[in-house]
Amino acid sequence: MKIMRAWILGLLSLLILPVQAQAMNVELLYVGPTEGTVWLGVQQGLDEANHQGEFLGLKYTLTPVSKEVLTKQKSITAVLLALDPDQVLSIAKLKQFSEVPVFNLNSDSNELRTACLPNLFNITASQKMKADAQAQMLAKNSDSKAHAQGWHKDFRKFAARQLNSRFTKKHGVIMDDDAWAGWAAVKMLSDTVARTQKADAATMLAYLKNDLAFDGQKGAGATFRETGQLRQLVLLIEDDKIVAEAPLRGVKGGLDSLGLKSCK
Amino acid sequence: MKFKQLLLSMLILVSVSAWADPTYRLFVTNEKDDTVSVIDSRTGKIETTIEIGDRPRGIGLSPDHKILYVVISEENAIAMVDVATLKIIGKLKPGEDPETFAVHPNGNLYVSNEDDAKVSVINPESGKILYEIKVGIEPEPVAASPNGDIVLVASESTNMVHIIDTKKHEVVANILVGARPRGLAFNHDGSLAYVSSEIANEVAIINIEKRKVIKTAAIDIEKSKPMALVLSPDEKTLYLTTGRASKVAVFNAKTLELVATIDVGKRVWGAVLSRDGSTLFTANGLSHTVSMVDTASNKSKMEIEVGQFPWGLALDD
Numbered sequence: 001m002k003i004m005r006a007w008i009l010g011l012l013s014l015l016i017l018p019v020q021a022q023a024m025n026v027e028l029l030y031v032g033p034t035e036g037t038v039w040l041g042v043q044q045g046l047d048e049a050n051h052q053g054e055f056l057g058l059k060y061t062l063t064p065v066s067k068e069v070l071t072k073q074k075s076i077t078a079v080l081l082a083l084d085p086d087q088v089l090s091i092a093k094l095k096q097f098s099e100v101p102v103f104n105l106n107s108d109s110n111e112l113r114t115a116c117l118p119n120l121f122n123i124t125a126s127q128k129m130k131a132d133a134q135a136q137m138l139a140k141n142s143d144s145k146a147h148a149q150g151w152h153k154d155f156r157k158f159a160a161r162q163l164n165s166r167f168t169k170k171h172g173v174i175m176d177d178d179a180w181a182g183w184a185a186v187k188m189l190s191d192t193v194a195r196t197q198k199a200d201a202a203t204m205l206a207y208l209k210n211d212l213a214f215d216g217q218k219g220a221g222a223t224f225r226e227t228g229q230l231r232q233l234v235l236l237i238e239d240d241k242i243v244a245e246a247p248l249r250g251v252k253g254g255l256d257s258l259g260l261k262s263c264k
Numbered sequence: 265m266k267f268k269q270l271l272l273s274m275l276i277l278v279s280v281s282a283w284a285d286p287t288y289r290l291f292v293t294n295e296k297d298d299t300v301s302v303i304d305s306r307t308g309k310i311e312t313t314i315e316i317g318d319r320p321r322g323i324g325l326s327p328d329h330k331i332l333y334v335v336i337s338e339e340n341a342i343a344m345v346d347v348a349t350l351k352i353i354g355k356l357k358p359g360e361d362p363e364t365f366a367v368h369p370n371g372n373l374y375v376s377n378e379d380d381a382k383v384s385v386i387n388p389e390s391g392k393i394l395y396e397i398k399v400g401i402e403p404e405p406v407a408a409s410p411n412g413d414i415v416l417v418a419s420e421s422t423n424m425v426h427i428i429d430t431k432k433h434e435v436v437a438n439i440l441v442g443a444r445p446r447g448l449a450f451n452h453d454g455s456l457a458y459v460s461s462e463i464a465n466e467v468a469i470i471n472i473e474k475r476k477v478i479k480t481a482a483i484d485i486e487k488s489k490p491m492a493l494v495l496s497p498d499e500k501t502l503y504l505t506t507g508r509a510s511k512v513a514v515f516n517a518k519t520l521e522l523v524a525t526i527d528v529g530k531r532v533w534g535a536v537l538s539r540d541g542s543t544l545f546t547a548n549g550l551s552h553t554v555s556m557v558d559t560a561s562n563k564s565k566m567e568i569e570v571g572q573f574p575w576g577l578a579l580d581d
Binding site for chain 2: 052
């Protein structure tokens with residue numbers, strides 16, 4: 001009887017194990033502050049990645065590490081950075097990460113775009129994108145005192161309302177540029193894993209460059225420029241109210257009227 | 265078994281004989297007006313306007329067409345309207361943030377709760393929520409298969425169509441589709457489903473048994489944002505509303521080849537087809553009209569002025 005039971009258990013485990021083996025673990029590494037809105041945005045993205053993963057047999061973990069620990073890692077899917085531009089550049093340029101997607105979450109430094117590194121992905125809108133948005137506004141209305149930003153708590157279009165609402169419900173603070181960027185990076189990583197069913201850096205890098213059409217809940221499917229900048233609209237804000245969206249109506253070039261277009 | 269069959273045929277007889285004569289009323293939710301416009305679908309004349317409640321969106325009829333259901337989003341409620349008398353006869357409480365729903369052949373409503381990532385199954389007679397089923401983030405379109413075995417719900421931010429087994433009350437399969445799925449429609453025997461995706465700007469066919477996408481077509485129409493899908497009664501033609509492109513895309517339902525486009529009002533969302541397939545009605549949010557389209561010529565023959573920001577349609581014909 002005992003032998004029989006063991007035999008059945010063995011048989012059962014044979015049946016169950018391959019199913020468990022199919023569940024894929026995706027490990028993401030993060031260097032940056034573990035408080036503040038960029039971190040909360042990353043957490044929101046992680047929650048949503050695992051929400052989707054539950055249906056697909058995918059599990060995501062994100063580990064905050066120091067720069068030193070990061071450089072000792074061998075096999076990495078992607079690196080998420082919320083650091084000063086100098087530090088982002090130095091990490092992105094490391095030979096060991098040349099084939100690994102490195103995300104600059106929240107630095108708007110133009111330098112990180114003009115560097116045109118093939119593995120560096122800039123999520124938040126650059127200084128130049130925001131300056132161009134402001135210039136478009138001033139061209140229409142020379143008295144405008146509006147400033148430009150990437151996200152706003154009152155943004156409702158393109159299902160931005162739903163994103164603002166679930167972020168604030170969960171974290172008790174408003175979603176700002178940094179929070180959106182943290183969310184967007186993890187979300188596009190999980191979208192990529194779900195579609196490719198792979199979590200290796202090379203697949204991720206190729207997909208982000210060639211096939212991504214990301215739903216950042218701020219309009220058309222977002223893609224990356226060769227500068228590594230994520231194409232996106234920019235909001236113009238006056239007295240904490242959205243007064244316009246750039247590119248402004250009638251401006252040529254669409255989303256590429258904002259920021260550095262190419263590396264040439 | 266025989267007894268069950270007898271019971272089933274009796275039930276069918278009862279439900280068929282309970283069908284009311286059609287009123288030919290077309291109902292339109294006006295999102296910003298808090299009203300439902302009631303139109304005579306044969307003439308295009310507005311019969312009356314019902315004050316329904318704050319932010320009406322999803323709209324549909326009971327299987328016997330006696331009751332009209334209207335989601336009142338800001339009140340977290342679904343109003344029930346008597347189709348014959350046009351009186352509001354009650355309100356259902358389907359959980360937080362309802363947007364739209366599908367009516368199961370057994371009369372239950374499958375409601376997508378957008379902010380809570382779930383589907384609530386509500387019995388309109390008792391008003392009780394029978395089940396809550398966890399789905400992906402921002403669930404919106406829902407469709408019940410013709411025999412009621414399964415219900416599909418698409419989650420817009422998780423980019424999935426979930427298959428809900430209506431006997432087990434749980435998700436039994438998940439199909440990845442293009443980014444931001446917005447519209448769902450079954451074919452008549454429930455073997456195929458059509459899904460439209462707003463951000464991916466595409467329409468796809470799902471084989472239900474294989475549980476996978478078998479065909480995808482990119483939509484080559486300027487400013488297109490795919491929304492509602494309607495299949496013709498002969499299953500040969502698939503109609504898709506395209507939002508700000510302000511057109512209806514007409515596809516060969518088998519090949520997904522674009523065969524025509526129809527100019528309708530601005531930011532077209534909801535759509536419904538007459539039972540005989542001869543007339544398509546569309547809700548045009550930014551022109552505050554409903555287009556009445558002749559499907560033989562693929563031309564709009566009338567623009568009917570309704571309330572502010574028409575969203576969805578239901579037709580009792």
